[in-house]
Amino acid sequence: MIRTRFAPSPTGFLHIGGARTALFSWAFARHHGGQFVLRIEDTDVARSTPAAVQAIIDGMNWLGLAHDEGPFYQMQRMDRYKEALRQMLADGHAYCCYTTQEELDAMREEQRAKGLKPRYDGTWRPEPGKTLPTPPAGVLPVIRFKNPTEGVVAWNDLVKGRIEIANAELDDLIIARQDGTPTYNFCVVVDDWDMKITHVIRGDDHVNNTPRQINILKALGAEVPLYAHLSMILGDDGQKLSKRHGAVSVMQYHEDGYLPEAVLNYLARLGWSHGDDEVFSMEQFCAWFDLDHITPSAAQFNTEKLNWLNAHYIKQTDNARLAGLVRPRLEAREVSVTDTPSLEAIIGLYKERISNLNELADAAEVFYIDLTPNAELLAQHLTPEAKPALADFIAGIREVAWEAPAIGALIKSCIGAHGLKMPKLAMPLRILLTGQAQTPSVDAVVALFPREVVIKRLAAAA
RNA sequence: GUCCCCAUCGUCUAGAGGCCUAGGACACAACCCUUUCACGGUUGGUACCGGGGUUCGAAUCCCCGUGGGGACGCCA
Numbered sequence: 001m002i003r004t005r006f007a008p009s010p011t012g013f014l015h016i017g018g019a020r021t022a023l024f025s026w027a028f029a030r031h032h033g034g035q036f037v038l039r040i041e042d043t044d045v046a047r048s049t050p051a052a053v054q055a056i057i058d059g060m061n062w063l064g065l066a067h068d069e070g071p072f073y074q075m076q077r078m079d080r081y082k083e084a085l086r087q088m089l090a091d092g093h094a095y096c097c098y099t100t101q102e103e104l105d106a107m108r109e110e111q112r113a114k115g116l117k118p119r120y121d122g123t124w125r126p127e128p129g130k131t132l133p134t135p136p137a138g139v140l141p142v143i144r145f146k147n148p149t150e151g152v153v154a155w156n157d158l159v160k161g162r163i164e165i166a167n168a169e170l171d172d173l174i175i176a177r178q179d180g181t182p183t184y185n186f187c188v189v190v191d192d193w194d195m196k197i198t199h200v201i202r203g204d205d206h207v208n209n210t211p212r213q214i215n216i217l218k219a220l221g222a223e224v225p226l227y228a229h230l231s232m233i234l235g236d237d238g239q240k241l242s243k244r245h246g247a248v249s250v251m252q253y254h255e256d257g258y259l260p261e262a263v264l265n266y267l268a269r270l271g272w273s274h275g276d277d278e279v280f281s282m283e284q285f286c287a288w289f290d291l292d293h294i295t296p297s298a299a300q301f302n303t304e305k306l307n308w309l310n311a312h313y314i315k316q317t318d319n320a321r322l323a324g325l326v327r328p329r330l331e332a333r334e335v336s337v338t339d340t341p342s343l344e345a346i347i348g349l350y351k352e353r354i355s356n357l358n359e360l361a362d363a364a365e366v367f368y369i370d371l372t373p374n375a376e377l378l379a380q381h382l383t384p385e386a387k388p389a390l391a392d393f394i395a396g397i398r399e400v401a402w403e404a405p406a407i408g409a410l411i412k413s414c415i416g417a418h419g420l421k422m423p424k425l426a427m428p429l430r431i432l433l434t435g436q437a438q439t440p441s442v443d444a445v446v447a448l449f450p451r452e453v454v455i456k457r458l459a460a461a462a
Numbered sequence: 463g464u465c466c467c468c469a470u471c472g473u474c475u476a477g478a479g480g481c482c483u484a485g486g487a488c489a490c491a492a493c494c495c496u497u498u499c500a501c502g503g504u505u506g507g508u509a510c511c512g513g514g515g516u517u518c519g520a521a522u523c524c525c526c527g528u529g530g531g532g533a534c535g536c537c538a
Contacts, residue, residue: 007538008538009537009538011537011538041538042538043537043538044537044538046537047537047538048538101536104535104536108534108535111463112463112534113463114463115463115464116463116464117463117464117465117534118464118534118535119464119534142536157467160467160468163466163467164466165465165466166465169464169465169466169534171534173535174535174536176536177536178536179536181536183535183536183537183538184537184538185538187538188538204466204467204468204531204532205532205533205538206533206538207466207467207532207533208465208466208467208532208533208534209533209538211466229467231467231468231531231532232531232532234531236473238473238530240531240532266474269474269475269487270474270475271474271475272475273474273475273476275476275486276475276476276485276486276487277486277487278474278475278486278487278488279487293476295468295474295475296467296468296469297467297468297469297530297531298468298530298531298532299473299474299475300473300474301473301474302473302474302488302489304473304488304489305473305474305487305488305489306488307488308487308488308489309488311501315501352500352501352502353499353500353501354500381498408497411497421497422497422498423497423498425497426497426498427497427498430497430498430499436498436499437498437499438498438499438500439498439499440498440499440500441496441497441498442497442498443497
């Protein structure tokens, strides 16, 4: 049974990189009929918040990345970690270290100054025949993992291939703090073991943790899972995403009018490929996705391509669902949506030409609010030569059959009578009715409105 | 500084030694369509980081550079 996990720390929202990691873990489990576990790594009490947990879950729900187990909270598993810690101590795989924070800082500074890799010097590490210093009074120890000093740790990374790191490069990391609480690398290992995770799919900022985790796993007598390290996603500008620069919540995409299937499709294609396939459903993705064909190099986010995909999915979506998504956006603007014109009809006319739901709301809004066209824009298009034709149109509008072809015919007869080209009348009509110079076919726009509203809006020009 | 990773059009990528005169998509340009703006359609330009090998043959394998990124916390 394949089991994957997504293990965010709840210190902020679910961003695009985390979402892709979750997506790949989820899809891999789906592909193999396995299970996808959600685990909340909340051991950093100072920075973890319930609001962040909720934000992450909201993001995953919006994207439809459902977990099969969890969420498990590491803070609720403290007893288990401490038990494992005792075991490590008893087995001689871990030891108490009394070096203080200050001493450590000084040591690192000195090593860095010498151009060395900062690392623990092993003062308190027990060795056969070695006499340990006497523990200083009043200093609470931390627990360190006794990392092997010889040989190499290697694994076959499912994305990057074989990675090998010499144990000599690794120092004895702290697995429990002075207050006795376990640290990240230890919790992860115990959890992955207990939760029977078979494939650890995560960001490649964890590559350096992997050899340490493998060593701990072995010390614990646990089976080592397979690892797949996903390269990072860079911002639109090629820069690293961070809280300070460019990182936004996936829910921001919701705000900005993106459909979850567009975001999902875009993310799936970022760092993974299936030949030339660009547009596909999540069902299709799960059928294809197998950790093969994941790019080992970093990928730059491209909003324009996301926009294109979003526009594509909006065109594919039926008007009723779109109306359901646009209506709350109009309500948020305090626009009261009435039955005439119907929101679905407006959407049907506009969805071909916009690329997000907010643009759809922008287009729909003008049908429901009182409108005063921009005077300058109107003056520019409502030329003296157009006025007689407009007057004819206003006269004719009371009688004409209320459907686009008949209205179109009326427009043609009005311009014909005055020897004008279509845009001469179409443009002022657009502006008077919608306030905008760019709209769909003007006869269709006119037909959307109730007749009285058209009469009223055009009267304003007289 | 040390260790690790990465390197094909502007961007996402195809490519697992001959199928590559390097393919697709976004973006861009031109044209067509057209009632404005879009949509759509057609066409076009643009890339294998550099240098050495290996080989009959390398975008693909190896080495060295160079460039970029990551890690080096009692954070996760």
